[in-house]
Amino acid sequence: MDRQPLLSVRDLEIRFRMRHGDLTAVNRVSFDLARGDRLGIVGESGAGKSVTGFGILNLVSKPGYIAGGRLLFEGRELTALPEEDLRQIRGNRISMIFQDPMMTLNPVLTIGTQMVETILAHRAISRAEATAIALDRIRKVAIPSPQKRLQQYPHEFSGGMRQRIVIAIALLNSPALIIADEPTTALDVTIQADILELLLGLCQSEKMGLILITHDLAVVSQVAERIAVMYAGTIVEIGPTAQVAGNPQHPYTRGLLGALPQRVPRGGRLNQIPGMMPTLTRVPEGCPFSNRCTLCEEVCRRRVPPLEPKAAGCLAACHLLD
Amino acid sequence: MFAFFIRRVTQAVFVMLVISLIGFTIKQSVGDPLREITGISVSAAERDALREKLGLNDPFLLQWGRFLARALQGDLGNSFYFKRPALQVILGKAPATLELVFSTSLLVVLLSIPIGIYAAVRPRAWLARFFMGVSIVGVSIPVFLTAILLIYVFSVGLGWLPSFGRGELVTLFGGWQSGYFTSDGLKHLILPSIALSSIMLPLFIRLIRAEMKEVLETDYIKYARAKGLKPGRVLLVHGFKNTLLPVITVGGVQLGTLIAFTILTETVFQWQGMGAMFIEAVDRADTSLIVAYLVFVGALFVTVNTVVDLVYGLVNPMIRIAGRR
Ligand SMILES: Nc1ncnc2c1ncn2[C@@H]1O[C@H](COP(=O)(O)OP(=O)(O)O)[C@@H](O)[C@H]1O
Ligand SMILES: [Mg+2]
Numbered sequence: 001m002d003r004q005p006l007l008s009v010r011d012l013e014i015r016f017r018m019r020h021g022d023l024t025a026v027n028r029v030s031f032d033l034a035r036g037d038r039l040g041i042v043g044e045s046g047a048g049k050s051v052t053g054f055g056i057l058n059l060v061s062k063p064g065y066i067a068g069g070r071l072l073f074e075g076r077e078l079t080a081l082p083e084e085d086l087r088q089i090r091g092n093r094i095s096m097i098f099q100d101p102m103m104t105l106n107p108v109l110t111i112g113t114q115m116v117e118t119i120l121a122h123r124a125i126s127r128a129e130a131t132a133i134a135l136d137r138i139r140k141v142a143i144p145s146p147q148k149r150l151q152q153y154p155h156e157f158s159g160g161m162r163q164r165i166v167i168a169i170a171l172l173n174s175p176a177l178i179i180a181d182e183p184t185t186a187l188d189v190t191i192q193a194d195i196l197e198l199l200l201g202l203c204q205s206e207k208m209g210l211i212l213i214t215h216d217l218a219v220v221s222q223v224a225e226r227i228a229v230m231y232a233g234t235i236v237e238i239g240p241t242a243q244v245a246g247n248p249q250h251p252y253t254r255g256l257l258g259a260l261p262q263r264v265p266r267g268g269r270l271n272q273i274p275g276m277m278p279t280l281t282r283v284p285e286g287c288p289f290s291n292r293c294t295l296c297e298e299v300c301r302r303r304v305p306p307l308e309p310k311a312a313g314c315l316a317a318c319h320l321l322d
Numbered sequence: 323m324f325a326f327f328i329r330r331v332t333q334a335v336f337v338m339l340v341i342s343l344i345g346f347t348i349k350q351s352v353g354d355p356l357r358e359i360t361g362i363s364v365s366a367a368e369r370d371a372l373r374e375k376l377g378l379n380d381p382f383l384l385q386w387g388r389f390l391a392r393a394l395q396g397d398l399g400n401s402f403y404f405k406r407p408a409l410q411v412i413l414g415k416a417p418a419t420l421e422l423v424f425s426t427s428l429l430v431v432l433l434s435i436p437i438g439i440y441a442a443v444r445p446r447a448w449l450a451r452f453f454m455g456v457s458i459v460g461v462s463i464p465v466f467l468t469a470i471l472l473i474y475v476f477s478v479g480l481g482w483l484p485s486f487g488r489g490e491l492v493t494l495f496g497g498w499q500s501g502y503f504t505s506d507g508l509k510h511l512i513l514p515s516i517a518l519s520s521i522m523l524p525l526f527i528r529l530i531r532a533e534m535k536e537v538l539e540t541d542y543i544k545y546a547r548a549k550g551l552k553p554g555r556v557l558l559v560h561g562f563k564n565t566l567l568p569v570i571t572v573g574g575v576q577l578g579t580l581i582a583f584t585i586l587t588e589t590v591f592q593w594q595g596m597g598a599m600f601i602e603a604v605d606r607a608d609t610s611l612i613v614a615y616l617v618f619v620g621a622l623f624v625t626v627n628t629v630v631d632l633v634y635g636l637v638n639p640m641i642r643i644a645g646r647r
Contacts, residue, residue, distance in 0.1 A: 054544075054548075057548060059544070059547060059548060061544065087550045087551075087552070087553075088550060089550070090547065090548055090549065090550035091548060091549035091550030091551070092550050095548075095549075096545070096548040098541055098544075098545055098548075100541065103540065103541035103542065104541050104542055104545045105542060105545075106542040106545075106546065106560050106563075106564070107542070107564070108563050108564055108567075109559070109560070109563070117549075117551060117555065117559075118549045118550070118551070121549065121550050121551045121552060121555070122550060169549065
């Protein structure tokens, strides 16, 4: 087995060109992902999770751009790759699953077309062979009568079925990595667990790496081996799931855990973090969390805390931990 | 789909009834049918007898019914000036107009799609800005001015292209006189087609650009890119196919405008089509011919729109399904 990680993100910085100067949505984010491993990225809405996900595909939409950092995937530097080489990686070595399956699938193309094209974009095989692969993947996501399903349009599917199709599309070219951006958020609560279980099972059986992006720490603890907590564009804590979810270090992660609905005793008040995550134009100097942190001290307002080892296998960015 | 088909055809029939009613009302209030068949030397008593015999004193609805029945058999009355059935006169002139409309539509389609897509993909490029600028100017200049400018530059000034008439024609089966098969005929088509397209082209470029820009912002386009599809396929199959629906609808409606503007264009270029004929008919107060023109063009318009809507149903899976249920 090679020791090199599948994906190595180093100091990734993604900015958006705005009228009043640039806005840093992803600020020096670093993490590694080993082959077949599963990483969860959690954080409130607007923390920069999706932008990070698209950044890995080098597919940040305008006016965004990768301002710095490195993205080493299977030994190749994605930030420096020509567009055609990137295209051959997207949907082939790295697949992406978006949040809302109704917005993701093209309404005027059949499921078959949308599956077959994904294969033919990367492999020189016949349409019949591609269709056979598509059928196989539909079976893998447990959708009945795949033959008939191929000829149907997205609106003929329920939300859950659509997301199963999107997962099937992600599997088409047997990628090494799947990036799933809030894959269950838009779905009915009753089927969220099913979809998550399906995704987890497939990643295990096909030995695919997974980056699961979500705002729900409970979801990510079920699936991921490691968790990265993002706040205002930075990773504030990263480590093994048991550590981050069981013994959180960073005050923000602790607050996030306290805010988990399951932990609240019946009738008890939800232990929420006071205030809101700042918009990117108003991130405080020093620690980005300082203005909401109940423990905040003088040093927190002055210096940005580095991401350092704090507890077993765990990195956190906080001045007050040692 | 079948229910949708029936519904759409029923609507078309209803619209045709309304058109025939309008046409018939014009005929009743403006024209004097006796003028078509009698001379000046007929006495008042004879006229009254004839009026009674022709049923011109019958109730309005009954007469409209008769008008409809005759129209269905292809009888739209006689042209006072040509002394021939009005429909025959129109059919003789129709090929000129239809060929002009067809080459104009072709020009609009062939230019607006690539330019519209280009302007949507590269909105800041100077060429895209140039196209958008020109299209603003184009849309604000009246057609007859464009036509006269074209004639002034390309016929009078440069002497490259003929300025009037249809040139050398070839008679096809059914007596269709076509200018498509001789180089002279094609040359004569150029300036009128450009003049006529000058109203549609800016509209379509702007429409396609706007729709395409909106589509390019959607998640499914980003997803198509994330699947690693080739840029051309993302743009044309995933992007343009989704803009096709509104474009087809507007296209169907604008065809009516196009036909209306042939009246001006044909007059300027002395193009011997239905449009020029209509102006002459108005000059001569040839009521039957005017009404026949309205009914004929109305029928053409309704037919095309119905076909367009049915095609729309084929392109749009939602309608297809809704119709199937
Ligand atoms: N198209 C865009 N234009 C400008 N800013 C953007 C754009 N997309 C994202 N951002 C900025 O990036 C931040 C992070 O967005 P995102 O990654 O989508 O958050 P989330 O963690 O909810 O997925 C947003 O708060 C916003 O400020
Ligand atoms: Mg997001």
